[in-house]
Structure formats: C-alpha cells, structure tokens
Amino acid sequence: MDIFIDALGETFAPTTAAFALAAIGLNFHYGMTGLLNMGHAGFMLLGMYGFAISTQRGAPIWLALIVAMVVAVLFGLLLGWPTLKLRGDYLAIVTIAAAEMIRFLGRSQSLQGLTGASTGIRGNDYKYTFEALSPFPDERITVGWFTYHGTLSSSWWLRVVAWVMVLAFALLFWRLSKSPWGRVLKGIREDEDAVRSLGKNVYWYKMQALVLGGVIGALGGILWALGNAVQPDSMGRPTTFWIWTLLLLGGAATVFGPVLGSVLFWTSLVVVKRVAGVLVPDSWMTQSELEPFSLVLVGITLMCLVVFRPQGILGDRREQAINV
Amino acid sequence: MSSTDPFVKVTPEPGAPKPDPIVVAHGVKRQFGGLTAVDVAHFEVQRHAITALIGPNGAGKSTFFNLLTGFDSPQSGEWTFNGHSLAGVPSAKVARTGMVRTFQLTKALNRMTVIENMRLGATDQVGENFFAALVPGLWRQREADITAQAHELLERFKLYDKRNDFAGSLSGGQRKLLEMARALMSKPELIMLDEPMAGVNPVLTESLLDHIVELKAEGVTVLFVEHDMHMVRRISDWVVVMAQGKVIAEGPPTSVMANPAVQDAYLGAHHDTDLPEEL
Numbered sequence: 001m002d003i004f005i006d007a008l009g010e011t012f013a014p015t016t017a018a019f020a021l022a023a024i025g026l027n028f029h030y031g032m033t034g035l036l037n038m039g040h041a042g043f044m045l046l047g048m049y050g051f052a053i054s055t056q057r058g059a060p061i062w063l064a065l066i067v068a069m070v071v072a073v074l075f076g077l078l079l080g081w082p083t084l085k086l087r088g089d090y091l092a093i094v095t096i097a098a099a100e101m102i103r104f105l106g107r108s109q110s111l112q113g114l115t116g117a118s119t120g121i122r123g124n125d126y127k128y129t130f131e132a133l134s135p136f137p138d139e140r141i142t143v144g145w146f147t148y149h150g151t152l153s154s155s156w157w158l159r160v161v162a163w164v165m166v167l168a169f170a171l172l173f174w175r176l177s178k179s180p181w182g183r184v185l186k187g188i189r190e191d192e193d194a195v196r197s198l199g200k201n202v203y204w205y206k207m208q209a210l211v212l213g214g215v216i217g218a219l220g221g222i223l224w225a226l227g228n229a230v231q232p233d234s235m236g237r238p239t240t241f242w243i244w245t246l247l248l249l250g251g252a253a254t255v256f257g258p259v260l261g262s263v264l265f266w267t268s269l270v271v272v273k274r275v276a277g278v279l280v281p282d283s284w285m286t287q288s289e290l291e292p293f294s295l296v297l298v299g300i301t302l303m304c305l306v307v308f309r310p311q312g313i314l315g316d317r318r319e320q321a322i323n324v
Numbered sequence: 325m326s327s328t329d330p331f332v333k334v335t336p337e338p339g340a341p342k343p344d345p346i347v348v349a350h351g352v353k354r355q356f357g358g359l360t361a362v363d364v365a366h367f368e369v370q371r372h373a374i375t376a377l378i379g380p381n382g383a384g385k386s387t388f389f390n391l392l393t394g395f396d397s398p399q400s401g402e403w404t405f406n407g408h409s410l411a412g413v414p415s416a417k418v419a420r421t422g423m424v425r426t427f428q429l430t431k432a433l434n435r436m437t438v439i440e441n442m443r444l445g446a447t448d449q450v451g452e453n454f455f456a457a458l459v460p461g462l463w464r465q466r467e468a469d470i471t472a473q474a475h476e477l478l479e480r481f482k483l484y485d486k487r488n489d490f491a492g493s494l495s496g497g498q499r500k501l502l503e504m505a506r507a508l509m510s511k512p513e514l515i516m517l518d519e520p521m522a523g524v525n526p527v528l529t530e531s532l533l534d535h536i537v538e539l540k541a542e543g544v545t546v547l548f549v550e551h552d553m554h555m556v557r558r559i560s561d562w563v564v565v566m567a568q569g570k571v572i573a574e575g576p577p578t579s580v581m582a583n584p585a586v587q588d589a590y591l592g593a594h595h596d597t598d599l600p601e602e603l
Contacts, residue, residue: 138553172458180443180451180463187444189435194431194503196447199419200452201511208454 005145007267014149014154014227017162018268022220023247023258024169028213030244031253032177034093035210036188040217040250041077041239042099045232046071047218047223049106051112052126061129065222072218075102084206099240106232121230123153130226131157154227160317163221166259169216174255185209186253245302260313265298271299330370331562332436336575336583340360341364346371346514346545347392347423354384354569361387362398363569365488369514374536374546376556376577378572379566380590385549386428388512388566392394394418405514420447422513426520430548432499438483441491441502442474443467445509470509477505481535497524501532515539519547521555531561554583565589 010016022044029035037195050068058069079098083091105111107118134157136150149155176182184205187195196202221235228234242265250261271292278285285293311317329416334340345368354362369375390396392403394415403410405423418426433441443449449470450456451463453497478484481501487495491502499521506543507515520536521529536546537559550556556563562581565573567589573580580586 014371128537176454176457179457179460180449180467181454181457183436183440183444184452186436186440190433190435191431193427194433195444196415197393197419197425197427197431198506199416199424199447200444201416203416212454 003271003278006274007271010144010267010270011263012159012163013266014158014162016158016262017166017208018224019228019243019246019266020166020220021162021169021223023243023250024166024173025213025216025220026178026247026256027173027242027252027258028185028209028216030098030247031257032173032182032189033185033206034088035096035206035213036088037210037213037290038240039095039097039099040090040243041073041235041237042073042095042102043214043217044221045099045102045106045222045235046075047221048230048235049115049138050218051222052225052230055129056121057154062238064068064126064195065219068218068222069123069215072215073211076166076214077207080207080210084203084210091228096237096240100237101238103160103232114230116230118232120232123225123229126230127153131160133157152287158226158242160225162227165219166221168253169219169258173291177255181205248304248312249305250302251315254312254314254316257312259312264313268301269294270299292306327357329561330373331576334370334562336573338571338574340368340574342370344368344371346441347547348405349392349403350401352388352391352398352403354387354396354398360569361392361448364388364401364571367571369545369547370562371545372540372543373557373561374540374548376560376563377547377549377566378551378553378556378563382383382568383566383589384569385566387517387569389425389516389549390420390503393423393516419512420585422510423513423516424510424512425516426500426503426507426509426518428518428522430499430503430504431492432491434490436491437488438478438491438494438502439487439508442472442478442487442509445506446470446473447510456543469516474509475506476566480538481505482531486502497528501528504535508544512544513545514547516547518547519551520550521550529555535571547577 008098022040024035025043026040030039047068051064054064055061055066058240079091082093098175106115109117111117131151134151134155136155136157138145138151139149141150141156148159151157184195184200187200188202188205192202246261247258248261249260249264250257273290276290276294280290330343334342347369349364349367352362352364353360377388379385387396391398392410394410394413394417397412399409402412405421407457408417408421433444434467442473449466451467456462475484475487481503481504483498483502486498491499494502500523504517520532524532533555536548539546563575563577564571565580565586572585572589573583573584
C-alpha cells in the first residue's frame with residue numbers, strides 16, 4: 001500500500017512537473033523542428049542559476065524569472081548562431097559540449113562567490129521570494145493520502161504552480177503546433193531544403209524554435225530548483241538523456257507526450273526501486289545498489305519500447321516514429 | 325497557341341539573346357576543387373515560354389539550377405531575374421521574388437499530410453510569424469483562402485482524394501505531382517522543374533506534360549531539366565543543351581538534336597567512325 005501511495009505521489013511531484021516542462025521545451029526542438037539538442041540540462045542549469053543568483057542579490061521574483069529567461073535566450077542564440085546553418089548532427093555535438101561547459105563553469109572554484117561552486121546554492125538562499133507568494137498555510141497539510149508542507153520547498157504550493165505551468169505550456173505547444181508557424185517548423189523537420197525552396201527563412205525559424213524550447217527548459221530548471229537546490233552536478237548529461245527518454249516514451253510531437261512520459265518515468269522509477277527493495281534480499285543487493293539497478297530496469301523497458309513502439313505511447317506512427 | 329513565335333528572330337546558337345528574357349545569366353562559373361562543374365558564358369530564358377535544359381549526365385544542369393536559385397554559390401558570375409541581380413541572394417529570398425524550383429530527388433514532406441504540404445507553399449500567411457501564430461483570428465481567413473487555392477490545385481493534379489493522407493504514403497509519381505503543385509501555391513512567375521518526369525509512369529507523365537503546357541497558357545514561365553527527348557520535343561518551345569558545364573547549343577526542339585555538337589556531346593565525337601582494326 002505504501003508503495004502504491006508513494007508511486008501515486010510521484011505522479012504529481014514537483015520533479016515530475018519540472019521534467020515534463022523541460023520535455024515540452026525539448027518537444028519544440030525535436031518533436032516539432034527536428035533539432036537534436038543534446039544539452040537541454042544546460043538550459044535548465046542556466047535557468048536555475050539565473051533565478052537563484054539574481055534572487056540572492058535582492059531581485060524580486062518577476063525580475064529573477066526574466067533574468068533566467070534572458071540568459072536562456074542568449075545561450076540559445078549563441079548555440080544556434082554557428083550551428084543552425086550546418087547539418088543537424090553539429091547542433092547535437094555543440095549542445096552537449098556547451099551544456100557540460102556550463103556545468104563545469106558553475107562548479108569551478110573561481111566562481112565560488114557566484115554559483116557556490118560544486119556545493120551549489122542552498123534552497124533557503126533563493127526560495128523565499130517564491131514561498132512568500134504562497135496562499136497556503138505555513139504548515140503540513142494532508143489531502144487524502146498525501147501529506148506535504150503547504151509552502152516550503154517541495155510543497156503543495158510548488159505542486160500547484162508547477163502543474164499550472166506545465167498545462168499552460170502544453171497549451172502553448174498545442175496552439176503553435178496547429179498554427180502556420182508550427183507548420184513551417186514541421187516542414188523543416190522533414191526537409192529543410194524543400195522549405196527553403198518555398199521561400200521560408202529556415203535559419204531564422206530554427207533559431208526561434210531553439211530559443212523558445214531553451215527558455216521553457218530554463219523554466220523547468222527553475223521548477224526543479226524550487227523543489228530541490230541548485231546543484232550543478234544534478235544537471236549533467238544523465239538529466240538530458242532522461243528528458244529525451246521520457247519525451248520519446250510519451251511520444252514526440254504530441255501535446256501530452258512529454259507530460260505522460262515524465263509521469264510514467266518517475267513513477268516507474270519509484271515503483272521499481274520500492275518493489276526491488278522488498279523482493280531483493282540485502283545479501284544480493286544493498287539498498288544503495290538498488291538505485292542504479294532500478295535505472296537499469298527502466299532502461300531495458302525503454303529499449304523494448306523503442307523496438308516495439310517507436311512512436312512512443314501517444315505518438316502517431318506515421319508522423320513520428322524514431323527514425324534509426 | 326500563341327499568335328507569334330517569340331523565337332522567330334532568335335539565332336539558334338549558344339547564349340543567344342531573347343526578345344524578352346526573364347532570366348539572364350552571365351559568366352557563371354562553379355568549380356569543385358579542380359573540376360569545373362558549370363561554366364556558362366551567357367544564358368537567357370524567354371518569358372512566357374517553356375525552355376528545356378538538356379544534356380548528358382554530369383553536364384552540370386542541376387548544379388546550374390542550384391546556382392540560379394541560391395542553393396549553391398558560384399565562384400564568379402552575374403545573373404538576374406526580372407532585371408534584379410540574384411548573385412549572393414539566399415535561396416528563400418530567391419523563391420520569394422517569384423522564382424520557385426522543384427528537386428530532382430523529390431522533397432515531399434513525408435510526415436505531413438498532402439494538404440499541409442500544399443499550405444506550406446503559400447505566401448503572405450501572417451500566421452507564420454511566431455506572435456501572430458498565437459492569435460488564430462489574425463490568420464484564419466488567409467488560411468481558408470490558402471486551403472481553397474490548394475484544393476483547386478489538388479483537383480487539377482488529381483490528388484484531391486489524397487489530401488488528408490501523409491505525403492510519405494504517396495507513390496513516387498504522385499510525390500512529383502505534389503511537389504509541383506506545392507511550388508505553384510506561391511503563384512510563381514518562373515517555375516524551375518528539375519527532372520519532373522523521372523520515375524513517373526507513362527500515364528502520369530502525360531498529365532504532367534499537360535499541366536506544364538497549361539502553366540504556360542496561364543502566363544507562367546517554365547524552365548525544366550529533362551532527359552527524355554520525347555517529352556522535350558512535345559512541350560518545349562526552346563531547348564538549351566549543356567555539356568561539361570557549358571552551354572553548347574540552343575535551338576528549337578525540332579532541329580536542335582541535329583546539331584553536330586549535340587550529337588557529339590551525347591554520343592561521343594567518334595560515334596560514326598569505325599573502331600580501328602587493332603582493337
């Protein structure tokens with residue numbers, strides 16, 4: 001029963017929402033435009049640095065959000081400028097390298113005063129502007145099976161805000177994917193030269209998609225940081241790959257694919273971990289070994305998915321099967 | 325069809341000036357390392373006519389197409405469309421000036437429906453702007469107009485019943501038709517078709533030829549690359565022959581193949597001499 005409630009709680013946890021939002025950003029890149037952004041965690045990390053550092057220096061929450069988004073826009077422009085004229089693979093190489101550079105820069109000792117180096121920034125140093133806006137009481141609240149704090153950290157307040165944002169951006173994705181703008185991007189996904197021959201400025205459209213998806217990724221990073229702490233090493237390559245995984249799991253180019261993917265990914269991770277904790281005796285595997293083990297199991301499940309349902313759960317096979 | 329043949333006074337020689345040229349290219353040279361792919365001294369396309377560009381494989385026809393439409397840039401040369409220079413102009417902008425092309429290897433947008441392919445070809449859709457896209461009221465009307473125009477073209481190209489199918493599910497020939505129809509969505513002044521009949525079955529070829537002739541009747545200028553001499557003879561008003569990157573001959577379709585330079589290019593200079601005994 002505990003396992004069930006834990007798993008159910010995970011379906012609407014802030015982390016799930018944060019990854020869903022980041023995946024919506026990646027869906028603009030990959031699902032709609034076909035851009036291979038392999039450094040999405042870099043956008044998320046920049047978002048949280050932008051938010052946390054400006055808050056620490058006394059910025060109100062709206063300004064901190066703007067700072068985070070502007071930083072993501074600049075990062076997107078910087079990445080796109082040399083690479084979007086080249087073939088898709090170059091963007092993948094550059095983004096994965098750039099995201100790692102952001103992480104290493106963030107954890108370098110010389111930036112200790114700004115980013116807190118490898119220890120990062122403590123939650124209490126930047127969460128207060130967000131928590132001050134909470135309409136919920138400053139205590140633990142129980143709704144049904146779930147008990148969380150009303151306001152602090154991984155709270156009801158954060159859950160509500162996070163899921164409202166996820167829904168708002170899912171709506172934005174829906175609106176844009178059904179618009180002439182989205183049609184141009186889908187055309188670019190299929191064949192750049194064809195779209196170019198029809199008189200569209202392909203480079204500029206790709207740039208718009210890259211920047212927009214990056215900004216959404218940065219907002220996802222902020223959500224994540226509001227439930228946890230700013231920690232450069234939590235935004236490494238695995239994070240990017242998880243976002244890719246859950247996007248493909250749910251179904252790229254679909255409106256709810258990223259959301260469903262995130263929910264399934266995080267829930268199944270908890271279920272596998274807890275079930276293995278009960279079933280696997282300590283003499284086989286210690287508790288600390290269960291975490292990587294459950295990731296392996298999830299990985300195998302995903303490989304099966306790619307083999308047997310390459311379009312993801314919600315995807316239309318004719319439109320978006322993984323093309324390998 | 326037309327009362328007077330605009331080519332009456334044109335001398336059938338390489339680089340011949342035309343009475344009313346829509347495209348004029350001069351000294352266009354493209355080299356890939358040591359290989360000169362295109363070296364066109366002078367080239368003109370007559371307005372409101374169907375001009376065929378022929379030549380053996382590797383003659384540089386497609387490269388020349390790429391150069392004219394901004395998909396590749398030459399080392400040197402000048403070319404104009406309607407009197408405006410297009411040297412260094414990016415391909416998307418070239419298309420917007422009214423000079424639209426298709427590709428030898430068909431570029432249907434496979435994972436989009438036929439009708440979406442068509443709509444993408446249209447111009448002046450404000451909804452293609454990011455901010456306008458968020459407000460459907462701004463582009464709904466234009467979208468309806470575009471869709472009506474697309475339906476009309478699809479009807480003409482016998483693709484109407486397929487409008488909601490993914491383009492990837494069409495046959496090769498139907499994709500060729502779709503690409504051509506899509507290019508027409510922008511109402512171009514000049515349409516450049518790169519091997520429109522390649523891989524198309526004979527029945528479809530017939531209707532494709534009819535469409536091309538119809539385009540001319542509507543005042544569209546057509547320039548096309550083709551290998552099949554039968555097609556070229558049937559629909560073109562003027563034929564330009566390229567070989568080894570150069571324009572080697574020009575003339576009306578009835579007589580151009582009789583030109584010895586053309587025969588040499590296609591068959592080799594010694595095609596009618598016996599091979600020496602010792603071989």
